[in-house]
Amino acid sequence: MKEGTVLLLGRPNVGKSTFVNNVIGQKIAITSPKPQTTRMPIQGFYHEDRGNIIFTDTPGIFGKAKDVLAKKINVLALREVNKKVDVVIYMIDPTRKRDFEEAKVLGIARKFKMPVILVYNKMDNPEPKFMVQYKFIEDEFPQVFKISALNKLHLPPLIDRIFELLPEKSESEYTHEALVYPLINMDSSGFVAELIREKIFLMMGEEIPYSSHIVVDEIKERDNGVMYIRARILTTADRYKRMLIGANGRKIKEIGSYARKEIALATNKKVFLDLTVETDPHWQETYFS
Ligand code: GDP
C-alpha cells in the first residue's frame, strides 16, 4: 500500500480546506494516530484501495516572524515539515492578484526538498483574470494541475499523481478501526449520531443497533472551548436498554468514551459527551414516518 503526508501550501482563501473536504467528501475516516509518534495536525485522512493520504497544513510556518525566537521557530517548523511530508501541493488562486503574501508562499515552496505539485484552483471560472501573473512559477514547478475544489473538477488525475509520489509501506502507521463514514450532506448532529451508532455496532453486535436510534439533543461550544454534546440512545425494549447500560453502567461509559475520543480527534476540540439510554418502543414512528 501507499501512505504519506501531503502538505497544502497556499495563501489564505485559495481553497485548501475546500479541497481537503471535497477530496475526502463522502468518505472521511477518523483515525487515531499511534500515540508514540508525534505528527503534524491532520486536516484530513483520505483512505482508499491504493492506500492513505494524510492532508495537513501548517499555519505555524506563516506566522509573522517578529523576533529572533519566532524566526527560529519558523526554521524549525520548516525542518520538521521537510522530515515528515512526502508531497507538497502549492495551491494558487488565479482569480486573485498576485501579491506580497504570494511571494512569501513561493519563497517557502522553494525551500522544500520533496516534490512540489502546482495546483491552480477555482478553474470553474472559464478564464481566471490573473492567470498570467502566475505563469512564471511553472518554470520552477513543472507539475501542473488545474482543478476546481469547489465543483470537484479534475480531482482524480491529481490524486493519481499524489499516489505515484507517495512511498510504499508494508503497513499503515495509523490505527484505523475500519471507520469510514458516509458524510455526504451530513450535519454535525448526523456525524455525531453516526459515530455513536458505529460504536454500538462495534461493541454490541448487530441486533441492538438495528433496534436503536440516536438523538443528538445539543451540540454547543462552551466559553472554555469544550464542546458539550448531549445525546440519547433510544431503544425498543427494556432488555436492550439494560444491555446497552451494562453492569454498573460500564457498557454505556465505554461506548461514550470511544465516541467522545473520536469526536475530539475529528474536531480537534475537548469534548464532553453526555450520553444516556432510554426505552422508546415507538422511535421508528416518531423519527421515520
Ligand atoms: P483556504 O483558506 O485556503 O482553506 O480556503 P477555503 O477552502 O476556505 O476557500 C476560500 C473561499 O474560496 C471559499 O469561499 C470557497 O468557497 C472558495 N473556493 C474554494 N475552492 C473554490 C473553487 O474551486 N472555485 C471557486 N469559485 N471558489 C472556491
Ligand code: MG
Ligand atoms: Mg483553510
